[in-house]
Amino acid sequence: MAQRNWAELRARAWSTLRARRRILVATAATLAILLPLGWMWKSSLVPETYDIAAMGYPDWGGGPVDEHAGMHHGTPVKDLVADPDRPADVRETLTVRVKDGHYTVNGTSPGPTIEATVGQMVEVRLVNDNVPDGITLHWHGVDVPNAEDGVAGVTQDAVGENEEHVYRFLAEDPGTYWYHSHQVSHEQVRRGLLGALVIHPETSEAGVHEQLAVLHRYGDGPTLNGEEGLTTVDTPPGQRVRLRVVNTDNGMASLWMTGTPFEVMAVDGVDVNQPEPVTGERVGVPAGGRVDLDFVVPAGGARVDFGAGPALVFGNDPTGDDRPPLPRDVLDLLSYGEPADLGFDPTHPDRTFDYDIGKRPGFLDGRPGMWWTINGHLFPDVPMFMVEEGDVVVFRISNDSDSTHPMHLHGHHAVVLSRNGKPATGSPWVIDSLEVPVGDRFEIAFVADNPGIWMDHCHNLRHAAEGLVAHLMYTGVESSYLVGGEPGNQPE
Ligand code: C2O
Ligand code: CU
Numbered sequence: 001m002a003q004r005n006w007a008e009l010r011a012r013a014w015s016t017l018r019a020r021r022r023i024l025v026a027t028a029a030t031l032a033i034l035l036p037l038g039w040m041w042k043s044s045l046v047p048e049t050y051d052i053a054a055m056g057y058p059d060w061g062g063g064p065v066d067e068h069a070g071m072h073h074g075t076p077v078k079d080l081v082a083d084p085d086r087p088a089d090v091r092e093t094l095t096v097r098v099k100d101g102h103y104t105v106n107g108t109s110p111g112p113t114i115e116a117t118v119g120q121m122v123e124v125r126l127v128n129d130n131v132p133d134g135i136t137l138h139w140h141g142v143d144v145p146n147a148e149d150g151v152a153g154v155t156q157d158a159v160g161e162n163e164e165h166v167y168r169f170l171a172e173d174p175g176t177y178w179y180h181s182h183q184v185s186h187e188q189v190r191r192g193l194l195g196a197l198v199i200h201p202e203t204s205e206a207g208v209h210e211q212l213a214v215l216h217r218y219g220d221g222p223t224l225n226g227e228e229g230l231t232t233v234d235t236p237p238g239q240r241v242r243l244r245v246v247n248t249d250n251g252m253a254s255l256w257m258t259g260t261p262f263e264v265m266a267v268d269g270v271d272v273n274q275p276e277p278v279t280g281e282r283v284g285v286p287a288g289g290r291v292d293l294d295f296v297v298p299a300g301g302a303r304v305d306f307g308a309g310p311a312l313v314f315g316n317d318p319t320g321d322d323r324p325p326l327p328r329d330v331l332d333l334l335s336y337g338e339p340a341d342l343g344f345d346p347t348h349p350d351r352t353f354d355y356d357i358g359k360r361p362g363f364l365d366g367r368p369g370m371w372w373t374i375n376g377h378l379f380p381d382v383p384m385f386m387v388e389e390g391d392v393v394v395f396r397i398s399n400d401s402d403s404t405h406p407m408h409l410h411g412h413h414a415v416v417l418s419r420n421g422k423p424a425t426g427s428p429w430v431i432d433s434l435e436v437p438v439g440d441r442f443e444i445a446f447v448a449d450n451p452g453i454w455m456d457h458c459h460n461l462r463h464a465a466e467g468l469v470a471h472l473m474y475t476g477v478e479s480s481y482l483v484g485g486e487p488g489n490q491p492e
Contacts, residue, residue, distance in 0.1 A: 044363035046380050049484040052154050052471060053453060059375075059383035061351030061393070066475040069386060077155055078480035080146035080452050082168045088123035090116045090171075095127040096135050096181075096193060102218070103131070103181075103193040110214045110226060110248070111195030114179070116171040118202050127164045131188075134158030134488055137167060138182040139197060140288055141269050141432045143411050144169040146452025146477075151410070152183040153481050153489030154453055154471070159183075160487060174201040175269025176244040176290040178214070184490050186461035192218060194248050199269075209233075209241045211314075215285075215306055216248045222309030230321070235297045235314045243293040243304065243312070247285040250460040252404065252435055256282040256327050257295065259302035259318035266292040267333060270413060273427035274338040281331040286435035287406035288459035334419055337427025342415055346445035350391035353383075355456070357436070357468065359401040364467050372401065372458070372468040379467030385456065387448040388475050397434070398441035405463060408433045409472065410454040414446040433459055451477050455491070465492040 058069070092114055094105050105111025116122050128135050136158055138150035148169045152158040159165045177197040181188035196214050211233060213224050221228050235241065242265065247253040261277035268290055275294075285291050295302060301316030305324060358373040374382045387393055395414070399405055409432060416429040419442050436442060451474040458468035469492060483489050 041363045041366055041368075044366055044378065046365045047484070049482050050380075051479050051482055053384070053473060053479040055380045056377070056382045056384050056470070058386050059353060060386050061353040063351040063388070063391065066386070066388070069473070069475040072478045074476040074478045075451065076478055076480040077453055078147050080477070082121065082145050082148065082170055086121045086170070088168065089120035090114070090122045091125075092123075093125045093127060094137070094195075095129050096131055097129040098131045101191055103188055103191050105193065105195055108226070109192030109194065109218070110216065111179075113196040113198060113212060115198050115200065117200045118171055118174050120171045122167075122169055122171055124167045125164055126159055126167065128159045128161055130161060132161055133184050133188075133490070134160045135181050135188065135193065136165070136183045137179050138410075139167070139169065139177060139179050140408075141175070141177040141290065142169065142197065142199075143173070143413065143450055146411065146450070146454070149410055149452070149454070150182045151455055152487070152491045153483035153485075154455065154479070154491060155481070157481055157487035158489050171199045173269060174199045175266055176246060176292055177269055178246045178248060178290070180248065182491050184492075186465040186492060189248065189461055190217075190219075190250070192216075196244070196246050198244060207240060209235055209239050211241055211243045211312070213243060213245045213304070213306070213312060214248060215246065215253050215309075222249075222307060224306060224310035224312065228310060230311045230313060230317075232313045232317075237297055237299040237315060239297045239314070241293075241295055241297060241314060243295075244290065245285055245293070246290050247287055250287050250462060252287065252406070253285040254282045254307050254326065255285065255304055256324070257293070257302060257304050258324045259300055260295050260298045262293045262295040264291055264331065264333075264336065265294045266290075268413065268430060268432045270430035272337045273340040275336065275427070278331055280327050281329045282327045283331050284435060286433045286459070288408050289406070289431070289433035289435075333426065333429045334416065334422065334424050335426045336429075339426065340428055342428055344392055344447050346392060346394060346415070346417055348392070349394040349445060351387055352394045352396065353385050355395055355397045355407070355470070357397070357399045357401050357405055372463060372466055374468070374470050379469060382467075382470045385470065385472045386475060387472060389448055389451050391448040392445065393448050394443060394445045396441065396443050397436050399436045399438055402438060403463070404435060404437045405468065406433055406435050406459040407457070408459040409456045411450045411452060412446045412448070412454065412472075414444040417443040417445055448474065453477060453479060457492075461492070
């Protein structure tokens with residue numbers, strides 16, 4: 001009896017030991033996985049309040065390094081304003097209301113179109129009637145002084161309920177632009193806080209019918225100037241038309257014409273040099289981008305179709321209200337029009353930056369998932385592209401992710417040098433919004449001539465909210481605002 005007990009005890013002791021060892025090994029293995037994960041999780045957390053200039057890491061693009069940059073040395077962003085002594089020529093008040101999650105500007109969406117002429121000082125008073133999150137206005141495509149750029153937490157504080165804010169900028173470059181909120185922008189823009197802005201040249205051509213087409217999806221179907229379906233414009237045969245198209249959506253828009261050839265006069269507000277007539281091709285307009293078309297209405301009428309959505313008819317409908325098929329060929333702006341002087345030499349840039357977009361598993365502010373990366377890094381540990389005023393800057397943008405990205409740099413216009421190694425051969429293709437499809441690689445160049453801290457992000461605003469955001473920062477500039485904080489600044 002005693003003998004059996006002893007053997008049993010020993011067996012039990014051994015099995016307990018074995019079980020303990022298994023637990024130990026399992027615990028160690030778990031810790032080996034959990035500890036680095038925990039560290040990754042913890043280091044992904046975005047602070048409640050932070051200075052954008054102190055986030056991420058500086059990327060000097062191969063140019064000279066300024067050790068003091070970003071450390072509160074230099075001109076504060078808030079001082080980078082338009083000439084305060086110049087009286088306003090164009091004055092607007094825009095009042096924003098939200099109701100059932102839909103935003104209106106002076107009671108409509110799109111909001112009123114702001115029109116100015118080159119040389120005029122524009123002054124817009126933004127009033128927040130009842131938006132609890134706060135609002136701002138960003139002048140998409142207008143290279144305004146930094147403090148007028150409308151990015152909550154970077155160039156101003158969000159404008160709270162019952163508060164107001166005045167924007168002032170000189171209308172310098174004629175073209176088609178738009179405005180939208182840059183506070184919780186992935187919600188506020190989609191839900192209507194937007195409008196068009198047209199800057200006319202000093203002398204406008206007489207006898208041209210101006211037509212605006214603001215494309216937006218409010219949730220249901222796609223709309224044009226807030227309307228679904230077909231819009232008819234009463235224009236006689238022989239009428240010359242300038243059609244200004246603004247894509248305010250998160251995705252690419254396609255447009256094509258039936259009844260007459262057309263010319264692409266301008267892209268992102270910049271004139272195309274010697275555009276040729278286009279027939280049988282469609283034009284792609286990236287999210288945030290604009291194109292201006294020029295055509296003459298023929299006797300049989302003309303029609304412009306926008307994707308599977310709305311259409312514009314000038315005079316008669318040449319299709320007899322049959323949706324014409326989407327042309328297979330896309331107009332290639334890389335070879336459209338005739339070359340012209342760029343105004344600077346991009347062949348020996350002062351700085352060259354990579355902006356490689358990827359996707360990988362990780363944590364974004366503590367949330368596990370597949371997230372966008374910039375040069376392999378997850379937000380907020382992304383590059384701060386550092387430049388000095390006067391630098392010639394080249395960006396090499398490539399997309400190694402599984403989704404297309406309409407990339408938008410604030411405060412500057414850049415010229416496309418090449419796509420997938422193929423140099424541009426047409427008119428200078430100047431952009432502020434550039435579609436970068438999966439697998440593609442672009443080289444773009446610009447002169448750093450507008451000091452400040454400028455967002456450089458994906459204009460699929462959901463992607464921006466998922467971390468596809470970096471900034472271009474000038475040496476000699478210091479930040480004035482904080483993301484988060486009391487005003488709840490949340491630019492994306
Ligand atoms: Cu139209 Cu940063 O945006
Ligand atoms: Cu994107």
